Amino acid sequence: MPAQPTEQLNDRWIRISGITFLVLLAIYAYKAYENLFSLETGKLLLESIIISSLTWELDRWIIIRFRHKYPLLHQVRTRLCWVIPLCWLVNVTIDCGGMLLNNAIEFRKHYPKAAFLGAIQGSLILAFLITGIQEAVYYFSRLLQAERETEQLKKENLQTQLDSLKQQVNPHFLFNSLNTLSYLISEDAEKAEEFLDEMCKVYRYLLRNNENELTNLGTELQFIRSYFHLLKTRYGDSLHLNLAVEPSDEQRLLPSLTLQLLVENAVKHNVIHKDHPLTVHISTRADGQLTVKNNLQKKVQKVASNQVGLSNIASKFSLLKQPAIKVQQTETEFLVTIPLIQPSH
Known part of the structure; x- marks a missing residue:
């Protein structure tokens, strides 16, 4: 089986690390670490994994779609002007939707109205965080790709010179x-x-x-x-x-x-x-x-x-x-x- 490109492997670990970070952040925010082995903490952990995974993956999907539309490095500003508002909207929808579902089925503690208002601000922070990390990884991978292509082009030029000299x-x-x-x-x-x-x-x-x-x-x-x-x-x-x-x-x-x-x-x-x-x-x-x-x-x-x-x-x-x-x-x-x-x- 051929090896995967470095960019894909880096992105995979960034996604796993990012989702893990969001889960740990939720555990810290709700102080679940005070009672790690309770049923309530287990439910919070399950809910956090689902919400964090949905948030990160959908934001990533949006970022990649607009990266295909605006792929050049000088188009970063245009790309971000579209990506951040859309990711914010998606994050608010996921967060509020998850809380509404929880309140409806009473999976765990009831979320108050203040939690819904806090989700608006928190979702914007997440949009900036996820977009920033994904863009940093993309920019770094592009630099590595450009460096590899420059080296390959130099080799092609040297090969051309060698073959031309051999011919002449x-x-x-x-x-x-x-x-x-x-x-x-x-x-x-x-x-x-x-x-x-x-x-x-x-x-x-x-x-x-x-x-x-x-x-x-x-x-x-x-x-x-x-x-x-x-x-x-x-x-x-x-x-x-x-x-x-x-x-x-x-x-x-x-x-x-x-x-x-x-x-x-x-x-x-x-x-x-x-x-x-x-x-x-x-x-x-x-x-x-x-x-x-x-x-x-x-x-x-x-x-x-x-x-x-x-x-x-x-x-x-x-x-x-x-x-x-x-x-x-x-x-x-x-x-x-x-x-x-x-x-x-």
């Missing part, structure tokens, strides 16, 4: 790049210098990528131009890149190396030939989404894949609490839609 700094890639550079040096020194400059930019970006979890789209596009320059030198007119990005979108954010992973995915899994050129389109939409698509011409022979690319990107957006990426494939094209993140000011 492998002997095959270096051999091709250095071979291309060697050829250009003897044939066209100017192009060789340009190729070397772009190659340095690619490696510099890859090696410095661990500084930030997010980068702006403009920076990613600068990198992808350098990265594509290396690919273009190798594949020539068999490979094309089209960019249609609004300048206003270049300050929006996305996880680092997202575009590189998508371009790499397209190059890795599709035929690239002068008779069947591969074209990658990167564009932004009016709704703040980024699309990366390519014409689909899958290689006949399956390419070994560790499934890092798309799953890695999807995992990052999930950890960042962003909408899920969308992957679409038709007979002629492969398209990935990514939500761009609005920078906070």
